[in-house]
Every structure is written in C-alpha cells, then in structure tokens.
Amino acid sequence: MSRAPQSGMRAMTVAGIMSGTSADGIDVALVRVLPARRNPRRDVPGLKLLAHLAVPYPAAIRRRILQAMNGVNQSVAELSRLHWRLGQLYADTVERALQSYPMRLDLIGCHGQTIYHQATPQRALGGNVACTWQIGEASAIAARLGVPVVSDFRPADLALGGQGAPLVSLLDYVAFRHARRNRVLQNLGGIGNLTMIPADASTDEIFAFDTGPANMVIDAVMMECFQKPYDKRGTVAARGSVLEPVVREFLTQPFFQALPPKSAGREEFGREFTARFLSRCRRHSRRDEDVVATATAFTARSIGLAWQRFVQPALATAPNDFIVAGGGAYNPTLMRMIGEELGKYGQVAVKTSDDYGMPVVAKEAMAFALLAYQTWNGLPGNLPHATGAKRAAILGKITYA
Secondary structure, three states: OOOOOOOOOOOEEEEEEOOOOOOOOEEEEEEEEEOOOOOOOOOOOEEEEEEEEEOOHHHHHHHHHHHHHOOOOOOHHHHHHHHHHHHHHHHHHHHHHHHHHHOOEEEEEEEEEEEEEEEEEEEOOEEEEEEEEOOOOOOOOHHHOOEEEOOOHHHHHHHOOOOOOOOOOOHHHHHOOOOEEEEEEEEEEEEEEEEOOOOOOOOOOOOEEEEEEEOOOHHHHHHHOOOOOOHHHHHHHHHHOOOOOHHHOOOOOOOHHHHOOOOOOOOHHHHHHHHHHHHHHHHHHHHHHHHHHHHHHHHHHHHHHHHEEEEEEEHOOOOOOEEEEHHHHHHHHHHHHHHHHHHHOOOOOOEHHHHHHHOOOOOOOHHHHHHHHHOOOOOOOOOOOOEEOOOOOOEEEEEEO
C-alpha cells in the first residue's frame, strides 16, 4: 500500500522519466535523493545518479506524437489511446532500467510527453487562457511498478502566472552552484533552455528562460532534406555553408526580442516555422548541407544573442562556466559554433555536464526525480525567478499504486 507524504524527510530512491520536445525517446534516471542540510540560504537536497537508461520511441509512436504536436487531426479516441500507450511505455522503460540495475524504488517522477504548451494567455472561449498538456497516463506506471508516481508538473506554475518552464533550474542549482564561479547551464534538447547561477547565489538570485530551438529545427530540416532524424555528430552541417541572411532574418522573430521569463515549443518553432525556414534557405542555396549548417548556426546564434542581451549584463566579474547538457552536446559542429559565439563576449569556459560527472542525456530525467521528491515531501519545485510565477509552488499530482 502506498503511503501519503510524511513530515519526516528521508533519503529516497526515485526514478525520473523524461521525454522531451524532440520526441526521440524516453530517458529514465535512477537517483538517490538526500534530505536537505539545514542552511538558511541554501536549503536544498542532495542527489546522486545511480543509473541511466535511454530507449528510443518505436517509429509508429514517434510519428503519432509528432502528428499530435503539429496539430494533425486526430480523434479523441486516438489521443486517449496514445496517452495510455505512453504510460505503458514509460512503465516498460523503468522496468528495463530496474532489470539492468536492480534496486528498490520509493517514488517515480514522470514529466510526460508535451504535445502543447502555450504559456502566454490568449483569448479563447470567452476568457484568457494559458495552457499546457503533457500526456502519458501515470496510473499505468503506478499500477505496473507498485510505486507512487508524481506527474503533470507544469500546470501549478502556469496557474500562478509562470511559464511552466524551465523546471530543470532547481536541479541546476543543486548540482552546479559554485562559491566563486558564475555557472550558466544550457540544455540542448528540442528546445534550448538556460539557467544562470551567479557565484555564491541563493535560489532567489538565479534566473532561467528558454533560448529558442536547440535541436528541433536541425532535426526537422534533416528529415526534410536527408530523411534522417538528426545530424549525427554534426557531419552534415560541417560540410555546409551558413546562409547568413537567413540567420539574421529569423533572429528578428518576436520570441528573441521578448524579455525573460519566456518559454517556447513546437508552437513557435515546429512544422510551420520549419517550412518558412526552408523556403528562405532555398532562395539562397539549393544545397541541402547549407540548410542544415544554417539551422545549426541559427541555434548557436540564438544562444549567443541570449548571452549578450540577458546573461552577460547580469554577471559579476567572477569567472564564467558554460555547461551544456542534452543531446545537442553530442553535435561537435553545434558545440564549436556555440563556443565561437560566446567567445565574442569574453572568455567563457565551454564544457559539458559530463565533465562534472552528470551524463548529458540524463540531466532532465534527474530533474524530474528531484521534483518528484520535492512534491512527495510537500516542498516547492519551481523557482519563481526562473519561471515568472507569483510564488513558489508544490508541483504535480500524486498517483498512488
């Protein structure tokens, strides 16, 4: 029988499940989360990664997810089946992780698969509505594993006027804060997000926001031009030439001019955006390699723009570390371009989370293990300075086994 949250905090073994906007697969991180050491400025838990497993989505499932994200007509029945099937796949992946790394779980945190995210209120049905939707039935996971599941993390922040993103900032702070160095954590998933942690900062001194597309546009043009899901090790982009007029044009998009906090998704940089991007590229070049190189440079330049406008002015004189995680960290061409962009603004040490003992593909799954622990213990998981919420909030819903 599952237990209700207890007032006495203890160490827990938690599985974090993440499937991001790239919709390429499921990551499971098995994490040991330790109670916080009492400290007036830094009352945060500790954590240790025990194991990580990444499993790609079956092709038919990924196709159906992308159709849902892109607004392709699907019946209510089809969406409901996808919601429940994802819950089954999440449970399958946790089971596979436990077969390879046997241990007893106390709790599971499941982000779910985002199929729609609109953080800015828009007029709808006679009211102003902001909304987000992550699917993957938590009951299917809890029933299979016999462990409580925390899911649906974003709505509580959104309801308080926040962006519902980025939520990885708490993990960034727990794992990477430093007494003497500024730390900037950049995730390169489908969408890019950034957390800035000044040297010796408390949680209310950091801020975070989405920087724009990371792999999303690169992956989309790779599929259009080469029928491949991504540019493995950036080899295609390395053969191409960057179409500078296209990069400059698309950096004038309203998203890049908006002030943080801000978040993005396929609603801004999905199918329609990619079609416009390809059309502009074709005006300047017929070479597919040039299109991929331009999409890669667009991601790098958007990160450089975020650094110039929002990060550099807020940093003190302490040394700066730029720490990358997410699948884009495996793209040497993208990493080189990012390094070149940041080099324009002074000396910045560009590294990956691997250099600090955290696998680049495990970080987001670890974040939702940590957030599940916070929720189970009745503690907030969002950082209002990062998301723009009116106050800190306990995130998610608990489904009991």
